[in-house]
Amino acid sequence: MEQVAFYGFSALAIGSALFILLTRNLMYAAFGLFLALLGVAALYVLAGADFLAITQLLVYVGGILVLLIFGIMLTRPAGERPDASQPNRVVVVNDRRFWGLLLSVLLFCLFSFTILAGNFALVGDTLISRSTIRTLGVELMTSHLLPFEIAGVLLLVALVGAAYLAVNRNPSA
């Protein structure tokens, strides 16, 4: 049962990633990213990371993906006339296909060879099935307090910086 779920969600994630690679419509690519993120969240659950899976769904699907779709809508190519009665078709040219595919296939072969040839000496038990929220909370508030605070400052800086950057200060241009 668990294996069926694992391979099913792996196939979902990789299949939708391939769909992102092959489709020319950027809107469909964004929806493909949604499916890929969903598959990865399910793999998190299967690896025992329940809180991380929920965070993935909240942050990526609820935040980043909506932001990306807003970005796609706001940056239509010039000369293309948006028709409100038609479905969104944001066609993007795929270029450098040969080199991109060659590089990624070579990289995948290298990774697979390394993973299969590597003999990981894994000490310690595997995660028992319990919630990780307590451990995560305690660790974040004790030994990882400094990175936690730095992440908070980084989010504030990014908020201010993105608001500053996105404002058009030269409306005539």
Add this chain to the structure above:
Amino acid sequence: MSTIPLTHYLVVAAALFSIGLAVAITKRNAIGVLLGLELMLNAVNLNLVAFSRHDPELIRGQLFALFVIVVATVEVTVALAIVLRVYSHYRTIDPDQVSDLRR
């Protein structure tokens, strides 16, 4: 608990990373490149989570993945702000056509 070997997670993550790299190279649109980057970051997170299965006391891999998610969010917000500025200046977000620095 789990019967799925670690290497299967790693191979899935390697495939996702490679596809994300191919997306980032082939798409001639800045937001398409961002989609590829998100896929790559997710593959890295999957690696971290898979290794953290063998560290049940202090799940350091999951903590690191949490920070990776935070940084990915920050990256996307700032990148989208820059993309909007580039679009309002050049009227295109094809990275190949945005090639001059002078106004």
